[in-house]
Structures are given as C-alpha cells and as structure tokens.
Amino acid sequence: MTEFIRPGAVLGIVGGGILAFRLVEVAKQLGCNTVVLAPDEGDIALDAADMALVGAAHDPAALARLAEVATVITYMDENVDAAALATLTTARQLPSGVDILSVTQDRYLEKVFLDDLNMNILPYAQVVTPSDITKAIESVGFPAILKPIQKGVGVGSQLLLRQPADVERAANLLAARPYVLEAWLDHPTEYAVTVAKSDTTIRVMPVVQTVFAAHALQASVVPASGGRAVIEEIARVARVIAEHLDYTGVFGIEFFMTASLTLYVKRVFPGPQLNGHVLLPTTGTSTYEMHLRALLGWPLPNVTLVRPGVLLPLRADDRAAALTQLQIKPDWQFQFYPANAPLIGQVTIFGAAASVRQALAATDHFHLEMTETLN
CATH class of the missing domain: 3.30.470.20 (ATP-grasp fold, B domain)
Known part of the structure; x- marks a missing residue:
C-alpha cells in the first residue's frame, strides 16, 4: 500500500521541459518542495524548482544526488536509467517503480505486453538485419513504418515504406540499431x-x-x-x-x-x-x-x-x-x-x-x- 506522505515533502523530478514545469507548479500548490534533475541548465523547470540539479536522466551519479535529497521521486523523462534509479531509491521514494519503463522504453516489448493482454494492435515485426525487412513486409504489408526499438531516438530515425523500392533505403538504418516494422494507417x-x-x-x-x-x-x-x-x-x-x-x-x-x-x-x-x-x-x-x-x-x-x-x-x-x-x-x-x-x-x-x-x-x-x- 502506498504510504501517506504529508505536505512539506520534497518531490524529486527526473526530466525537464513543460511537463516538469507544470508538475512543479502543482506540487507547490499541494505544499511540496521540489528538486528537478534536467540536462540543460536553462530549462524552465529548473528555474521554477526550489532546487536545481543539472544532469542526464541516464546518469547514475546525477540520479544519486537526486535520491539523497528527495522524499519521493517521479520521472517525466521515460529515457531514465531504470536500473540505476531502482538501485538508488527505496520503495517509499519511488512508488511508481520502474516496471512500466520496460514497456514504454522498448517498442518491441511494448507490443509484446499489449499482445499478451489480447489488445488490438497494428501488425508488427522485429527487424534486425536488411533481410528481415523483406520477411516483415510479407506479414505486415504496405504501407508500414520502420521505427527504432528504443524510444526517444527521434522521428528522424523513422522511415515510411509504401512500396518495394523503399525497402532498399531502409537497409541503411539498420546499421545503427534494431527496429520494429509496424503497419501504417493514413489519417486515422x-x-x-x-x-x-x-x-x-x-x-x-x-x-x-x-x-x-x-x-x-x-x-x-x-x-x-x-x-x-x-x-x-x-x-x-x-x-x-x-x-x-x-x-x-x-x-x-x-x-x-x-x-x-x-x-x-x-x-x-x-x-x-x-x-x-x-x-x-x-x-x-x-x-x-x-x-x-x-x-x-x-x-x-x-x-x-x-x-x-x-x-x-x-x-x-x-x-x-x-x-x-x-x-x-x-x-x-x-x-x-x-x-x-x-x-x-x-x-x-x-x-x-x-x-x-x-x-x-x-x-x-x-x-x-x-x-x-x-x-
């Protein structure tokens, strides 16, 4: 059962930007002090927080500094180092845990999780080598979109495949990382x-x-x-x-x-x-x-x-x-x-x-x- 935490506690937030900024605003309304860990010292969430820590969400040393001062911690950046965060915090400090990150950080594992729950998801296939793309297209069909398995890489690393000629261009992407091929819907x-x-x-x-x-x-x-x-x-x-x-x-x-x-x-x-x-x-x-x-x-x-x-x-x-x-x-x-x-x-x-x-x-x-x- 989640432990009751009184106003006056220190909320630690991993990640910056608009979402962290808004969370800081609401935390203050609820009587919490705030400490934000964000990578850019000019981040608006750092300016709004009671205490600012500059560092990356995947930096164990930065996460350790946050854990030292925070009563309870939450992550607004899903690319946080889940293993380090779990190791550096207590269950009371991190009531959300990190299990959800295994679903949200990896597109393939997310599909598997949803599949296991019998959710209706678009056809997909894991793609590691150029030859996998041809096999995946046979099951997924055109049009399809190739996305890095790791989320947060950026939309510039995605490629929409509408015809066989697009498959050749996709081979170059696989040199950098594994991908997931997913069916594409136009204007849903x-x-x-x-x-x-x-x-x-x-x-x-x-x-x-x-x-x-x-x-x-x-x-x-x-x-x-x-x-x-x-x-x-x-x-x-x-x-x-x-x-x-x-x-x-x-x-x-x-x-x-x-x-x-x-x-x-x-x-x-x-x-x-x-x-x-x-x-x-x-x-x-x-x-x-x-x-x-x-x-x-x-x-x-x-x-x-x-x-x-x-x-x-x-x-x-x-x-x-x-x-x-x-x-x-x-x-x-x-x-x-x-x-x-x-x-x-x-x-x-x-x-x-x-x-x-x-x-x-x-x-x-x-x-x-x-x-x-x-x-």
Missing part, C-alpha cells in the same frame, strides 16, 4: 486517455481526441467523437492495462481508429502528457494533481467532464496571432510559459468542436483540422 482518428492508479484504485479520466501534424500535437478535444461504444471500449482497455501494470501514478494510452471504427492501441507512456492539459479547464482537475495524489498516497477523486473544449498548444510562430486574440477574446483561456520554453503557451476555447472550429477559422491563423466520427 486518434485518442488519448489518462489513467491514475494508486494501489487498487483506478481512475480513468475523460477520453481526449487528439490532432497531430508532423508528429506534433496540434489540438486536444473533449468530449471525443466516436460514439459511446468507442469511448467505453477505450475505458475498458485502460482498466485492463492498469490492472496489469505494477505502477503508482498517472499514465496514458494512445489509440488509433480507422474509418470503419476499428480501434487499435498505439502506445503507453508514463506520467502526465501534453494532451491531458485540456482536462484541467474542462473538468476542474489536472492530470498533474492526480499524479501527485497517487504518489503521495492521497485519495483519488473521480474526474468528470464539466464543459466541452479544445486546447491548442502555442508555438513561436503563433505568438503574434495569440497576442491579437488575447486582446479581443475574453472567453478564451490563455496560459503563457516563461521564455526559452519549447512552447510559448496554450489556449483553451470552450464549446463544441464544430463551433470552436468556426471561431478558429475566423482568426485567419488558427485552424482545427480533425476527423469527426459519429457520436
């Missing part, structure tokens, strides 16, 4: 769901419909389209996965859905994610608070949707348009991040997706390009 509907787990308590938060462009999140929408059956199936899958993960805290699951309403589990990730930011303004509860409550042994509330809305992450080229809308849209909820952040901020527009789309189109800058399915 995408979803994400955040789950909070503490001992036997599992809370599935409202399903979010996500919109991506060039692998970057463009919008998070609630409620998600797709109909009751789809949403209920996502919640069912989330509970099954939660029951089979030895983990405390918040984690997320992403999904693909085809035009024929076939649902596939896309991936699992630990900790709060950017797509869940829409839940605070639309439910009143943040994924970061749920994560901390689980880690601290505090009870987890049920989270329900209060009002519909769309959240857009704001990037550098959105600055001028965002500042214009800030002055003329009193009902749009803006949040801006400190300088040097990967994003400049975010904006939430309340209302149904169709009305939000019209409002965004009228700005001549922002757009909501999403696949809508029947509710």
Whole structure:
C-alpha cells in the first residue's frame, strides 16, 4: 500500500521541459518542495524548482544526488536509467517503480505486453538485419513504418515504406540499431486517455481526441467523437492495462481508429502528457494533481467532464496571432510559459468542436483540422 506522505515533502523530478514545469507548479500548490534533475541548465523547470540539479536522466551519479535529497521521486523523462534509479531509491521514494519503463522504453516489448493482454494492435515485426525487412513486409504489408526499438531516438530515425523500392533505403538504418516494422494507417482518428492508479484504485479520466501534424500535437478535444461504444471500449482497455501494470501514478494510452471504427492501441507512456492539459479547464482537475495524489498516497477523486473544449498548444510562430486574440477574446483561456520554453503557451476555447472550429477559422491563423466520427 502506498504510504501517506504529508505536505512539506520534497518531490524529486527526473526530466525537464513543460511537463516538469507544470508538475512543479502543482506540487507547490499541494505544499511540496521540489528538486528537478534536467540536462540543460536553462530549462524552465529548473528555474521554477526550489532546487536545481543539472544532469542526464541516464546518469547514475546525477540520479544519486537526486535520491539523497528527495522524499519521493517521479520521472517525466521515460529515457531514465531504470536500473540505476531502482538501485538508488527505496520503495517509499519511488512508488511508481520502474516496471512500466520496460514497456514504454522498448517498442518491441511494448507490443509484446499489449499482445499478451489480447489488445488490438497494428501488425508488427522485429527487424534486425536488411533481410528481415523483406520477411516483415510479407506479414505486415504496405504501407508500414520502420521505427527504432528504443524510444526517444527521434522521428528522424523513422522511415515510411509504401512500396518495394523503399525497402532498399531502409537497409541503411539498420546499421545503427534494431527496429520494429509496424503497419501504417493514413489519417486515422486518434485518442488519448489518462489513467491514475494508486494501489487498487483506478481512475480513468475523460477520453481526449487528439490532432497531430508532423508528429506534433496540434489540438486536444473533449468530449471525443466516436460514439459511446468507442469511448467505453477505450475505458475498458485502460482498466485492463492498469490492472496489469505494477505502477503508482498517472499514465496514458494512445489509440488509433480507422474509418470503419476499428480501434487499435498505439502506445503507453508514463506520467502526465501534453494532451491531458485540456482536462484541467474542462473538468476542474489536472492530470498533474492526480499524479501527485497517487504518489503521495492521497485519495483519488473521480474526474468528470464539466464543459466541452479544445486546447491548442502555442508555438513561436503563433505568438503574434495569440497576442491579437488575447486582446479581443475574453472567453478564451490563455496560459503563457516563461521564455526559452519549447512552447510559448496554450489556449483553451470552450464549446463544441464544430463551433470552436468556426471561431478558429475566423482568426485567419488558427485552424482545427480533425476527423469527426459519429457520436
């Protein structure tokens, strides 16, 4: 059972960026002191923390420094050295454990984990040598995408294969590392769901419909389209996965859905994610608070949707348009991040997706390009 930890504890966070920055903000609201370990001394999370440690998530010496001062530790960088972290911490310090990392750090092991649970996933195959690609294509088919087994390597190391001629280009990638070949869907509907787990308590938060462009999140929408059956199936899958993960805290699951309403589990990730930011303004509860409550042994509330809305992450080229809308849209909820952040901020527009789309189109800058399915 997760031990109850009082306010005043020191929360250690592995990893920086927007996610760690937001976690620091919420930790302070709950009465925790914070220490952040991030690789870049200019990281915004380091600036916000009570104590800053500069170092890599895979550096045992840096993790040891964090363990010396933190009451409880969480990782916002899934590329953390799991073995070192487990060795350097006590069970009380690391209530999440590291078992989830064996699933989320390795694409092949993630597929095996989901396969073992009878989850519906896209066809895949492990690829180590150039000859493996031809064999894998025979079972997976075209189009397919070649991804490094190790996550976090970067989208530049991925390759989309649409025809036999693409297989020859793929052979060069295998000189660097092993890969997974996975079937590719063109323009699927995408979803994400955040789950909070503490001992036997599992809370599935409202399903979010996500919109991506060039692998970057463009919008998070609630409620998600797709109909009751789809949403209920996502919640069912989330509970099954939660029951089979030895983990405390918040984690997320992403999904693909085809035009024929076939649902596939896309991936699992630990900790709060950017797509869940829409839940605070639309439910009143943040994924970061749920994560901390689980880690601290505090009870987890049920989270329900209060009002519909769309959240857009704001990037550098959105600055001028965002500042214009800030002055003329009193009902749009803006949040801006400190300088040097990967994003400049975010904006939430309340209302149904169709009305939000019209409002965004009228700005001549922002757009909501999403696949809508029947509710």
